[in-house]
Amino acid sequence: MSEIAQIGLKPALERVAAEIDRNFDLLLPVPEDPRARLFHAMRHAAIGGGKRMRPLLVCAACDLFNVDRAAALRVATAIECIHVYSLVHDDLPCMDDDDMRRGRPTVHIQFDEATAVLAGDSLHALAFELLADEATHADPFVRIELVRELARASGPSGMAGGQAMDLAAEHETFDLSTVTRLQQLKTGALIGFCLEAAAIMGHVPAEGRTRLRGYARDIGLAFQIADDLLDVEGDEAAVGKPLHKDEAAGKATFVSLLGVERARQQASMLVDQAIAHLSSFGAEAGLLRAVARYVVERDR
Amino acid sequence: MSEIAQIGLKPALERVAAEIDRNFDLLLPVPEDPRARLFHAMRHAAIGGGKRMRPLLVCAACDLFNVDRAAALRVATAIECIHVYSLVHDDLPCMDDDDMRRGRPTVHIQFDEATAVLAGDSLHALAFELLADEATHADPFVRIELVRELARASGPSGMAGGQAMDLAAEHETFDLSTVTRLQQLKTGALIGFCLEAAAIMGHVPAEGRTRLRGYARDIGLAFQIADDLLDVEGDEAAVGKPLHKDEAAGKATFVSLLGVERARQQASMLVDQAIAHLSSFGAEAGLLRAVARYVVERDR
Numbered sequence: 001m002s003e004i005a006q007i008g009l010k011p012a013l014e015r016v017a018a019e020i021d022r023n024f025d026l027l028l029p030v031p032e033d034p035r036a037r038l039f040h041a042m043r044h045a046a047i048g049g050g051k052r053m054r055p056l057l058v059c060a061a062c063d064l065f066n067v068d069r070a071a072a073l074r075v076a077t078a079i080e081c082i083h084v085y086s087l088v089h090d091d092l093p094c095m096d097d098d099d100m101r102r103g104r105p106t107v108h109i110q111f112d113e114a115t116a117v118l119a120g121d122s123l124h125a126l127a128f129e130l131l132a133d134e135a136t137h138a139d140p141f142v143r144i145e146l147v148r149e150l151a152r153a154s155g156p157s158g159m160a161g162g163q164a165m166d167l168a169a170e171h172e173t174f175d176l177s178t179v180t181r182l183q184q185l186k187t188g189a190l191i192g193f194c195l196e197a198a199a200i201m202g203h204v205p206a207e208g209r210t211r212l213r214g215y216a217r218d219i220g221l222a223f224q225i226a227d228d229l230l231d232v233e234g235d236e237a238a239v240g241k242p243l244h245k246d247e248a249a250g251k252a253t254f255v256s257l258l259g260v261e262r263a264r265q266q267a268s269m270l271v272d273q274a275i276a277h278l279s280s281f282g283a284e285a286g287l288l289r290a291v292a293r294y295v296v297e298r299d300r
Numbered sequence: 301m302s303e304i305a306q307i308g309l310k311p312a313l314e315r316v317a318a319e320i321d322r323n324f325d326l327l328l329p330v331p332e333d334p335r336a337r338l339f340h341a342m343r344h345a346a347i348g349g350g351k352r353m354r355p356l357l358v359c360a361a362c363d364l365f366n367v368d369r370a371a372a373l374r375v376a377t378a379i380e381c382i383h384v385y386s387l388v389h390d391d392l393p394c395m396d397d398d399d400m401r402r403g404r405p406t407v408h409i410q411f412d413e414a415t416a417v418l419a420g421d422s423l424h425a426l427a428f429e430l431l432a433d434e435a436t437h438a439d440p441f442v443r444i445e446l447v448r449e450l451a452r453a454s455g456p457s458g459m460a461g462g463q464a465m466d467l468a469a470e471h472e473t474f475d476l477s478t479v480t481r482l483q484q485l486k487t488g489a490l491i492g493f494c495l496e497a498a499a500i501m502g503h504v505p506a507e508g509r510t511r512l513r514g515y516a517r518d519i520g521l522a523f524q525i526a527d528d529l530l531d532v533e534g535d536e537a538a539v540g541k542p543l544h545k546d547e548a549a550g551k552a553t554f555v556s557l558l559g560v561e562r563a564r565q566q567a568s569m570l571v572d573q574a575i576a577h578l579s580s581f582g583a584e585a586g587l588l589r590a591v592a593r594y595v596v597e598r599d600r
Contacts, residue, residue, distance in 0.1 A: 033465070034474075035465060035468075037464065037467075038456055039456065042456065089417050092394075092417065094392075094408075094412070094413035095417060108394075112394070113394030114392075115464070117392065117394060118389075118460050118467070120421075121385075121386075121424065121460050122456040122464075124424055124425075125454045125455030125456070126456070128428045128447055128451040129455055132444050132447040132448035133448060140440040143440075144440045144444045144447070147432040147444070148432035151432060152429055155422050155426055155429055156335065156339065156422040158425075160338070160422040161338065161422075164335045167414050168335075169334075174334075181333075
């Protein structure tokens with residue numbers, strides 16, 4: 001059994017969080033010129049916050065296939081760049097209009113809206129610069145496949161498309177299958193890429209990829225249902241941002257469509273199903289199983 | 301002499317504009333789902349407008365090195381994705397707050413601000429998806445080099461960094477060297493990538509790349525000086541957007557620092573210098589020479 005699978009979930013999350021913070025710190029030195037404010041904003045958004053669940057997924061899955069940890073961490077940092085940029089833009093007044101994120105002022109509050117737009121755009125570009133760099137992986141075939149899949153997962157047929165559906169949800173009442181599709185794009189596509197990236201770097205054959213995709217799809221949906229439950233039942237201080245926003249906006253969510261009890265059952269069923277996708281792996285997949293459980297048990 | 305070098309600048313611009321429009325039309329079919337509005341916004345921003353100067357630069361330079369035109373056009377479309385996304389975000393109320401662009405309502409006016417943010421983000425991702433696709437170029441080394449260079453040219457050490465300097469220019473008075481650096485990042489980096497992309501696809505040796513870089517640097521600055529002159533002296537109807545904005549914002553520009561006459565001389569000198577960089581090329585570089593002259597003679 002590999003080193004990481006033996007340690008528990010909490011120390012694994014703490015370790016990957018420290019590693020991602022260190023990567024961002026090295027990647028974003030503040031220049032002594034008028035761009036300083038932009039870099040400070042990027043650092044404010046990227047360093048020292050968040051669950052780092054996506055980086056942990058990348059590292060835990062890479063560990064299954066003996067992928068070099070430094071390479072896994074660089075790819076994890078690229079994914080976190082995309083995740084963080086989407087949060088910075090999502091928090092803007094014209095989008096979700098959130099003042100707090102991860103217990104701290106959002107970028108447009110701490111800096112200004114224009115800087116928030118550019119900090120998001122800059123983190124977006126940085127993700128692809130990171131993936132394309134030969135320091136990430138020696139094989140250009142691997143790097144270009146990572147770039148293509150991340151661009152798809154984050155663009156209009158992935159995350160950004162899901163965010164556009166989310167905007168439409170303010171004016172239309174979506175049914176369960178449309179909400180499911182929305183969430184599969186908005187959060188599922190990037191979570192799917194975390195596992196796909198490990199499969200690409202680990203040269204995993206088709207059958208293994210299908211299982212990893214199934215795992216990713218299930219925890220992605222479970223994650224979102226848990227988010228919807230936290231929005232209704234969570235503790236604002238623990239979550240670090242205002243709650244009850246979906247309810248106030250009249251948006252259809254898993255909880256509004258299923259009710260609290262059935263939503264909780266559905267999330268729990270998805271976690272079991274996700275873990276079942278890992279049955280061909282042994283104890284070395286312990287951390288991925290723990291992540292699946294954490295996704296619905298977390299309080300933030 | 302190749303076909304494209306023989307035709308004049310105007311038909312070459314019209315041809316490339318039609319080809320870029322066609323590429324965007326094929327790349328952005330509107331889905332029959334709640335993402336339709338996002339795709340309509342992307343199409344509004346990307347199709348049927350603009351000078352298409354960057355795509356022409358890519359195609360004219362690729363033509364020098366016998367690069368397949370379809371490949372050149374796909375890369376040109378990717379660059380135009382980045383250019384267009386930057387305009388969409390730049391026009392937002394929190395940035396330049398422009399209602400008109402290319403003679404039409406800007407995306408946040410025609411649609412809404414949130415859709416404009418997402419349309420920009422989506423075009424940004426699409427650029428990298430295009431470059432990474434094997435339909436663009438068979439050689440993964442070429443594709444990954446294109447991705448890396450475009451990410452650098454558009455990120456915080458390129459275009460986005462220049463935009464951040466532009467924000468700072470509202471509060472600080474920049475001197476000529478800082479304004480030059482600002483413009484080299486804000487517009488120069490992406491124009492530089494147009495030539496660099498051709499050099500990458502054409503496997504051009506170091507010496508040739510240095511000349512192309514010199515050409516790009518000079519026309520990039522000349523282009524910006526011409527823009528500053530248009531802002532002061534241009535015809536709003538021809539330019540298709542409100543003018544005198546820099547003056548109103550109290551921003552230092554080439555014109556405010558040099559005066560109209562010296563700015564015009566400087567632009568003209570840069571054009572001569574850009575053309576001198578092409579001296580080792582024969583008549584086949586005629587179109588690149590014509591672009592250099594067009595950059596300062598245009599009325600929009």
